[in-house]
Amino acid sequence: MLRSLxxxxxxxxxxxxxxxxxxxxxxxxxxxxxxxxPLSIGxxxxxxxxxxxxxxxxxxxxxxxxxxxxxxxxxxxDGTLEQVALSPQxxxxxxLAKVAAHWFSLGLPLVVLSPALGYxxxxxxxxxxxxxxxxxxxxxxxxxxxAVGAALTLGVRAGGALMALLILPLYAPVLILGAGAVSxxxxxxxxxxxxxxxxAxxxxxxxxxxxxxxxxLRIALD
Amino acid sequence: MTARSIPWLKFTAPPNxxxxxxxxxxxxxxxxxxxLVAGLYVGFFVAPPDYQQGNSYRIMFIHxxxxxxxxxxxxxxxxYGAIFLIWRIKMADVMARAIAPTGALMTFxxxxxxxxxxxxxxxxYWVWDARLTSTLIxxxxxxxxxxxxxxxDDREKGGRxxxxxxxxxxxxxxxxYFSVEWWYNLHQGVSVMxxxxxxxxxxxxxxxxxxxxxxxxxxxxxxxxxxQSETLSREARKEWAQQAACGRLTRDxxxxxxxxxxxxxxxxxxxxxx
Numbered sequence: 299m300l301r302s303l304x305x306x307x308x309x310x311x312x313x314x315x316x317x318x319x320x321x322x323x324x325x326x327x328x329x330x331x332x333x334x335x336p337l338s339i340g341x342x343x344x345x346x347x348x349x350x351x352x353x354x355x356x357x358x359x360x361x362x363x364x365x366x367x368x369x370x371x372x373x374x375x376d377g378t379l380e381q382v383a384l385s386p387q388x389x390x391x392x393x394l395a396k397v398a399a400h401w402f403s404l405g406l407p408l409v410v411l412s413p414a415l416g417y418x419x420x421x422x423x424x425x426x427x428x429x430x431x432x433x434x435x436x437x438x439x440x441x442x443x444x445a446v447g448a449a450l451t452l453g454v455r456a457g458g459a460l461m462a463l464l465i466l467p468l469y470a471p472v473l474i475l476g477a478g479a480v481s482x483x484x485x486x487x488x489x490x491x492x493x494x495x496x497x498a499x500x501x502x503x504x505x506x507x508x509x510x511x512x513x514x515l516r517i518a519l520d
Numbered sequence: 521m522t523a524r525s526i527p528w529l530k531f532t533a534p535p536n537x538x539x540x541x542x543x544x545x546x547x548x549x550x551x552x553x554x555x556l557v558a559g560l561y562v563g564f565f566v567a568p569p570d571y572q573q574g575n576s577y578r579i580m581f582i583h584x585x586x587x588x589x590x591x592x593x594x595x596x597x598x599x600y601g602a603i604f605l606i607w608r609i610k611m612a613d614v615m616a617r618a619i620a621p622t623g624a625l626m627t628f629x630x631x632x633x634x635x636x637x638x639x640x641x642x643x644x645y646w647v648w649d650a651r652l653t654s655t656l657i658x659x660x661x662x663x664x665x666x667x668x669x670x671x672x673d674d675r676e677k678g679g680r681x682x683x684x685x686x687x688x689x690x691x692x693x694x695x696x697y698f699s700v701e702w703w704y705n706l707h708q709g710v711s712v713m714x715x716x717x718x719x720x721x722x723x724x725x726x727x728x729x730x731x732x733x734x735x736x737x738x739x740x741x742x743x744x745x746x747x748q749s750e751t752l753s754r755e756a757r758k759e760w761a762q763q764a765a766c767g768r769l770t771r772d773x774x775x776x777x778x779x780x781x782x783x784x785x786x787x788x789x790x791x792x793x794x
Contacts, residue, residue: 400584450685455671455672510687517684518677
């Protein structure tokens with residue numbers, strides 16, 4: 299099972315790497331959304347600094363949302379998904395592999411970039427570390443939840459906008475905790491509670507959400 | 521086929537459900553109207569003014585039942601969704617689908633009346649308080665359910681996808697309920713379900729409970745009505761539905777339709793397992 303998991307991850311990562319522009323598009327989108335904050339609010343460092351945790355987190359959530367839009371669509375259209383579903387491995391494992399590959403190639407770059415963008419909005423020192431840590435724990439949860447939406451909207455009219463309606467409400471708790479951790483760090487108070495809760499969410503989501511994804515995929519494949 | 525002998529499964533057959541709803545809804549409408557009148561009377565004329573908020577608190581008699589109903593209906597919808605996904609009982613999907621608009625309406629009402637209540641007491645129509653925000657999210661969960669159900673061309677498929685979404689979203693409802701204690705700020709604390717008894721005048725509590733019953737029974741009535749018309753539109757080609765739409769459904773036709781539906785179910789079940 300682990301070997302098929304690994305093979306699927308390698309296949310998906312190499313597929314994404316072959317189409318590098320997808321990664322670049324998502325990263326550019328992430329940076330652009332953050333650029334919109336100073337442009338719309340004004341360049342005063344104090345204002346930007348208070349908005350920074352939420353700003354980076356909102357940008358990350360939106361980037362995750364748009365990148366997940368087509369997570370299963372191509373495999374579904376060319377029949378790969380059906381083959382994977384017919385294989386003896388549980389579909390949930392395959393779903394987890396796809397999400398993991400997606401996160402490694404599209405989520406991780408955002409985490410790596412986030413300190414630089416946080417710095418540009420006026421965060422400094424330990425806050426940047428907390429920002430990156432919170433994203434490291436939080437974006438996999440976003441990817442998992444978003445994958446449910448991507449699976450549910452397979453083969454449905456107006457998939458993209460519908461997916462945002464379905465998934466953004468579910469993103470809320472992660473966003474609250476993630477941005478909360480950075481805000482706590484800005485006031486030098488205990489941010490570890492937020493990070494622990496994020497970690498707990500991740501620990502709960504990794505085994506459970508793939509089952510929901512598999513269920514949604516089966517509905518689409520029926 | 522032993523499961524078919526359990527009485528409540530009788531109403532999973534659309535014609536039986538239709539007749540049951542037909543019999544129940546007039547009573548439900550009557551009871552709802554009765555409790556509504558009683559609740560409004562006690563709420564407006566018997567309950568004393570609040571010592572801090574004066575008369576403005578009286579919107580609570582609509583606000584609180586609507587908020588409770590919104591959450592309750594979401595859980596009920598998710599429960600029906602689960603029944604539909606697990607046992608493939610089509611009527612469960614009809615019920616879940618029928619609950620969604622009423623649930624969305626109740627959630628919207630609780631937000632709306634909350635805004636009207638907030639203006640005189642907090643001095644603002646809207647704050648980003650944890651409870652308000654999560655109720656808003658609940659409204660979007662309802663809207664997402666309705667949109668996903670409607671987006672699929674295949675009603676069965678759309679129903680299953682939407683049911684799964686409802687179950688996932690149900691995780692959010694406890695967060696709403698406990699958010700008062702988790703991120704306590706502007707929203708007033710719990711005042712009904714407390715260990716040391718309710719912290720309000722008995723007549724206020726009476727009005728609140730009367731209104732809750734009224735909302736509850738109203739929801740049941742409107743949901744059954746909507747489920748009825750949904751059943752008719754799903755079974756529009758069948759003889760019993762055409763008779764029922766004209767109000768002339770005979771016992772004979774109904775029993776024949778039930779027998780036929782059970783036969784079809786048996787065939788599709790054995791076909792599904794092969």
